[in-house]
Amino acid sequence: MSAQPDLLYSEEEEALRAAVRDLLADHCDAPGVIARTESGAPHDREAWKALADGMGLAGLLVPEALGGQGATHREVAVVLEELGRAVAPVPYLTSAVVATEALLSCEAGELLGELASGRRIGALAVALNVAPGGAYKVVRHEGGALHGELTGIADAAAADVLLVPADDGGLYAVDATAATVTPQVSLDLTRPLAVITLDGAPGRLLGDAEPAVRRALRAGAGLLASEQLGLAEWTLTETVRYLKERKQFNRPVGGFQALKHRLAQLWLEVVNLRAAARNAADALATGDDADVAVTVAQAFAAPVAVHAAEEAVQLHGGIGMTWEHPAHLYLKRAKADSIAYGTAGAHREALAGLVDLQAP
Amino acid sequence: MSSAEELRRRTRELLAAHPPASTDRLEFLRARFDAGLAWVHYPEGLGGLGAPRSLQAVVDAELEAAGAPDNDPRRIGIGLGMAAPTILKYGTEEQKQRFLRPLWVGEEVWCQLFSEPGAGSDLAALRTRAVREGDEWVVTGQKVWTSSAHVARWAILIARTDPDVPKHRGITYFVCDMTDPGVEVRPLRQITGEAEFNEVFLTDVRIPDSRRLGEVGDGWKVAQTTLNNERVAIGGMRLPREGGMIGPVSKTWRERPELRTHDLHQRLLKLWVESEVSRLTAERLRQQLVAGQPGPEGAGMKLAFARLNQEISGLEVELLGEEGLLYDDWTMRRPELVDFTGREAGYRYLRSKGNSIEGGTTEVLLNIVAERVLGLPAEPRTDKDVAWKDLAR
Numbered sequence: 001m002s003a004q005p006d007l008l009y010s011e012e013e014e015a016l017r018a019a020v021r022d023l024l025a026d027h028c029d030a031p032g033v034i035a036r037t038e039s040g041a042p043h044d045r046e047a048w049k050a051l052a053d054g055m056g057l058a059g060l061l062v063p064e065a066l067g068g069q070g071a072t073h074r075e076v077a078v079v080l081e082e083l084g085r086a087v088a089p090v091p092y093l094t095s096a097v098v099a100t101e102a103l104l105s106c107e108a109g110e111l112l113g114e115l116a117s118g119r120r121i122g123a124l125a126v127a128l129n130v131a132p133g134g135a136y137k138v139v140r141h142e143g144g145a146l147h148g149e150l151t152g153i154a155d156a157a158a159a160d161v162l163l164v165p166a167d168d169g170g171l172y173a174v175d176a177t178a179a180t181v182t183p184q185v186s187l188d189l190t191r192p193l194a195v196i197t198l199d200g201a202p203g204r205l206l207g208d209a210e211p212a213v214r215r216a217l218r219a220g221a222g223l224l225a226s227e228q229l230g231l232a233e234w235t236l237t238e239t240v241r242y243l244k245e246r247k248q249f250n251r252p253v254g255g256f257q258a259l260k261h262r263l264a265q266l267w268l269e270v271v272n273l274r275a276a277a278r279n280a281a282d283a284l285a286t287g288d289d290a291d292v293a294v295t296v297a298q299a300f301a302a303p304v305a306v307h308a309a310e311e312a313v314q315l316h317g318g319i320g321m322t323w324e325h326p327a328h329l330y331l332k333r334a335k336a337d338s339i340a341y342g343t344a345g346a347h348r349e350a351l352a353g354l355v356d357l358q359a360p
Numbered sequence: 361m362s363s364a365e366e367l368r369r370r371t372r373e374l375l376a377a378h379p380p381a382s383t384d385r386l387e388f389l390r391a392r393f394d395a396g397l398a399w400v401h402y403p404e405g406l407g408g409l410g411a412p413r414s415l416q417a418v419v420d421a422e423l424e425a426a427g428a429p430d431n432d433p434r435r436i437g438i439g440l441g442m443a444a445p446t447i448l449k450y451g452t453e454e455q456k457q458r459f460l461r462p463l464w465v466g467e468e469v470w471c472q473l474f475s476e477p478g479a480g481s482d483l484a485a486l487r488t489r490a491v492r493e494g495d496e497w498v499v500t501g502q503k504v505w506t507s508s509a510h511v512a513r514w515a516i517l518i519a520r521t522d523p524d525v526p527k528h529r530g531i532t533y534f535v536c537d538m539t540d541p542g543v544e545v546r547p548l549r550q551i552t553g554e555a556e557f558n559e560v561f562l563t564d565v566r567i568p569d570s571r572r573l574g575e576v577g578d579g580w581k582v583a584q585t586t587l588n589n590e591r592v593a594i595g596g597m598r599l600p601r602e603g604g605m606i607g608p609v610s611k612t613w614r615e616r617p618e619l620r621t622h623d624l625h626q627r628l629l630k631l632w633v634e635s636e637v638s639r640l641t642a643e644r645l646r647q648q649l650v651a652g653q654p655g656p657e658g659a660g661m662k663l664a665f666a667r668l669n670q671e672i673s674g675l676e677v678e679l680l681g682e683e684g685l686l687y688d689d690w691t692m693r694r695p696e697l698v699d700f701t702g703r704e705a706g707y708r709y710l711r712s713k714g715n716s717i718e719g720g721t722t723e724v725l726l727n728i729v730a731e732r733v734l735g736l737p738a739e740p741r742t743d744k745d746v747a748w749k750d751l752a753r
Binding site for chain 1: 610613614617620621622625626628629630632633634636637638640641643644647648651653657660663664723726727729730731733734735736737738739740
C-alpha cells in the first residue's frame, strides 16, 4: 500500500452519474422492469443501446486506441452504482466489465473494439458463482472444435459472442449462433442465467484462459461491490421514504424507535460499503493493493446489500411481499449478487492468505 | 499571512530566538504561543494567526524536525478539544486572555463537569444548582465521569440557574476553579479495576460572575460547541491498516497457531474485514473534510468503533483460552492517559464496554442518525414545555 486511495467522487464522476441516472429514469422505471421479466426478452435492448451506443459507456475500460473511452474502473463503478439503483436488466457488468477484462488480458483488439462500441455483447462462459481464485468448468477442444456444456452463465442469452475456456488452456471466442443457449429459470429476474451447449462449435483462440479468467473475475468481483452499493442505497432510501408516509397507530411508522434504530444501523452499513466499494474501484484503477481491496469489498458488500433488501421487504409490510412492488427485484438481485463472483465466505478465505491470518 | 512560506519563516524565527536545546520547555511553549504558532487557525494574540487550520501541519513539521518540545496534547485533551473551542466562541476578551495560553501550554489542566448521576443521556435534566449572590454564583451539586478532575486547575461546568423554565432554557455555563474549598474529588473505580474518572461533589462553590461563559440561561447552547468537539475527537482518529483493536489479536493469531480454531478463524476474518472497512470509512470522511464537503458520516463513526472494539476484544479473550481466564492487574490505579488498546486483552474487553456509553450512548446516537440524517420523526417529548422543577424524578 503506497499512497492513500482516493475514496471520493470527482466532479466528472458526479456528472457521469447524473447522466446515467437520467437515462435510466427514462428507460428503466420499476413497472417496466417488472413487466419485462415476464416477457420472452428479459434484457432491455433499448436501454443497453442508449448506454453503449448513445453514451459510449461499454468502452470505458478499453483504451482509446482500441476504440474505447480510455477511462478507469472508477467511472465504471459509478455507472454500476446507478445500474444497481435501477436493477437495470442490461449486460453491463458481464459484457463491459468481465468479458472486456478477459479480452484485455488476451489483447484481442478487434473484438475489444466491437464490445467497446456496444455493437456486440460478450459473455465470459464461466458460471456466475465462481470466485476470482475458484475452479471453473472447461469444454473439450477436439479436432479444431469445442464440445461441452457450461451452466450458470449470466446474460448469455443476450450475448453475441461467448468467451469459452477449453481443456487445452485456451480461451476461445465462439459466435453465439454456433452454440445452443438455453435460458435457466433464475432467482435473479434481471440478470438471468443460461446453459451454453457446444456441439462441435468452431472457436477462435484468443489467448491463455487462466490469466484472462482470473483478471476478469477479479474486476467483476471488485466492481460488483459498487452495484451492491447502488442496490443497498435504493432500498434504504425507498424504505425510509415509505416509513415517513405510512401511518399505523395514528403515527408515521418511521417514528417508532425500534425501526429508527434498524434504519440507522443500515445507513451505517451503507456508509461503510461506499468506502469499501470506492476503495476497490480505485485499487483496480491504480493496480495498487487490488487483491486485498477487492476481497475486503466483496467480503463486506454482499451481507450489506442482502440486509438492506431484506429490511426493505420486511419494513414495507404486506406491500413488500407483492409482485407489484419492486422490492423483490432488489432482494433477488442482492441475494444472487451474494453468490456472484464468490460468496463473502469465499472472499474471507482468500483474504486469510493475503493478509497472513491462516486457518488452523 | 496565510501562506505556508510565511509560516515556515516565522517558525524558523521562533526556533532561532529560542533554541529548543537550550530553552526551558515551558518557556519555549509560551514563546510559541506568543508567536501565533500554537494553533494557527486561532486569532492573533490568542496563540494563532488567523490562518487556515490545514497549515498547522507546516509548523508542526518544522518544529518536529528541530526537536522542539510539544505540549503533550494527550494529557490536556479536554482543555484543547473541548474547553478551548468553547472559550474561543463564547468567552469575553478577558477570559480568552486569561485562560487560553496556560491551557495550551499545559500549565493548567482542564476537566469537564457535565454528567450527573441523574443526567446522563438526558444531560439537560441536570440538577446541580447555581444561585446568584451579588457578583457571585453559589454552586451545589454532584458531577460524575470526570476524567482529570484530580489534576485539573479549571473545569467547564454547566449548572441550573433557573428551575422555573423548561430544562434546556434554565442552564448556564461556567468556568469552575477546582481549587475552591467546596470542590471535593473522589476517584470512581470502574469495572477494569482502575479509576480513570472521578466523582466531583460541589458544596457552596463560589464562582464570580466574570467566569460565566455566554449569557445566563444560554448554557445548553454553549455546551453544544463543547459536545460537538468531543464527538469529533472520539471518532476522528486516523489509523493505518491493523492500527486499532484488530492489531493485537491479529498478532496473537499469527504468533500462536496452537490457539487457532475454525470458529475463531471465521469470526476473526469477519472482524478484520469490518475493521478495514471502518478504517476506510474514516479515511473517506477525512478526505471529504479536506475537500470541504463534510458529510453526515461522522455521526456513525463512533457507533462502528464502539461495536468493533467490543467484539474484537471479546474474541481475543476467547482466543487466549486458559490465559483468557486471567487478568493482568486489579489494583486501583489512577491512569492519567487512557489507551484503549493498551494493557492485556481482558482489560481491553472490559474498558471497551465503555465505548458504547461515553460521549453519547449507542442508543442515543442511533436516534440522532435516524432523526438528523434520515429525517425520521423525533421521539415524542413530554418534557419540552414543562418547567424543570415540575418534571418527574
